[in-house]
Amino acid sequence: MSDANSVNDSEGLIIVSEAACKSVIDRDSAFSAVENVFASMSKGDAYNFPVIREAIGYADALYGFKSGFDRAGKALGLKSGGYWPGNEAKGLTNHQSTIFLFNPDNGKLRALVGGNYLTAVRTAAASAVSIAHLARKDSKVIGMIGAGHQSTFQLRAALEQRSFEKVxxxxxxxxxxxxxxAVAEEMGIPFESVEREQLCSEADVIITITSxxxxLLMKEWIKPGTHIACMGTDTVGKQEVDANLLASATVFTDEIAQSISLGEAQHAIKSGTIKESDITTLGDVINGMHPGRRNEDEITLFDGTGVGLQDLAVASAAARLAVEKGKAQHISL
Structure with missing residues (x-):
């Protein structure tokens, strides 16, 4: 990626607000940024640093840091933020974060980028990339588990990947x-509220996006050929699907280290249901190093843990575009 270069060369500090991020980053640009960074990770050109994520003992909040470095694109930085479950009642987004971009040549802070919208759009892009590379081409029904803030982002991005006929x-x-x-109706697609077991019996693609x-999903409910994108588990203890389901599926992830420590695979690894070697990075599929789905009956599962490099990729793009379009603030240092 070259997005970070123009940001690193800029004078002073660039500030990109939430509003600016929304105006310059769309689903296509987020998809490309995430797909490219997954490919770079697979090649060893980009890597994430260990995640810090803790309960702070106040307001039931989880807070932490995700960071990394893309050597090829010279994107260095971190996302600081977390999850405040009481925010929605205050008219705020539960997820709150800011992304910091640094110049890798000298360590100077180059940009502060609002992370709330970008977190939602990059998380949706990750599941969309998994659908693009792993779901059956003839997938017709998409199932959504969870209806929180990120769910509409997930559904919009997913609907662009296959010719879905029902939600x-x-x-x-x-x-x-x-x-x-409302999203389904806007897209002219029938929508039905169902119980979880029925959802699994109908859906060709399932996205879980909960806390x-x-x-919430059991192994025996899932029909052959289903693709599941587990996007909610990003902390030790969280879980969205039966650990035995991972043993019956071909498991892919954004990063294996996070998948086995704080992602959906943590429970299957701990119980011995699967081994670390049973998990493949989605970047390997993108780069042609793994075939991905091998047949129409195979169950594929993407463990989307949310890596720091996703945030850096979309934030670098947002900073560059905001500067180009005159939507960034500049502060002299």
Whole structure:
């Protein structure tokens, strides 16, 4: 990636607001940034640093840091932020974060980029990349588990990857499904609220995007040929699907180290249901080093843990585009 170069060469500090990010980063640019960084990780051109993520003991919040370095694109930085479950009642987004970009040549801070919108759009892009490379070409029904802030981003990005003809969805609070229904209706696709077992019996692609700490989908519910994108588990203890499901699926991830430590695979690894060697990075599929889906009956599962390099990729693109379009603020240092 070359996005970071123009940012590193700029004078002073660049500030890119949430509003600016929304105006310059769309689903296509997010998809390309995430797909490219997955490929770079697979080649060894980019790598993530260990994640720090902790409960702070206040406001039920989780807070931490994700960081990394893309050697080829010279994108160095971190995302600082977390999850405040009480924010929605205050009219705020539960996920709050800011991305810091540094010049790798001298360590100077180059840009501060709003991370809330970018977190949602890059997470949706990751599941969309997995669908593009792993889901059956003839997939017709998409299932959504969860209807929180990120769910509409997920659904919009996913609907662009296959010719889906129906959306089925489940959420603990069914009232919140209206947001997903509105997206489906906007796209002219039928929508139905269903129970989880029925969802699994119908869906060719399933996206889980929750903050669950217990399995919501069971192995015996999943039909042959399904692709599942597990996008909610990013912390030790979280879990969205039955650990035995991973043993019956071909498992892919953004980064294996995070998958086995804090991703959906953590439970299957801990119980011995699968081994680390059973997991393949999605970047290997993108680079042609792994065939991906091998047949129409294979169950594929993408463990989307959310790596720091995803944030750096979209933030670098946002900073460059914001500067080019006159939407960034500049502060002399």
């Amino acid at each position: 089925v969805a489940w959420n603990g609070n069914k009232e919140r499904l209206k947001k997903l229904q 669950a700490f217990e399995p």
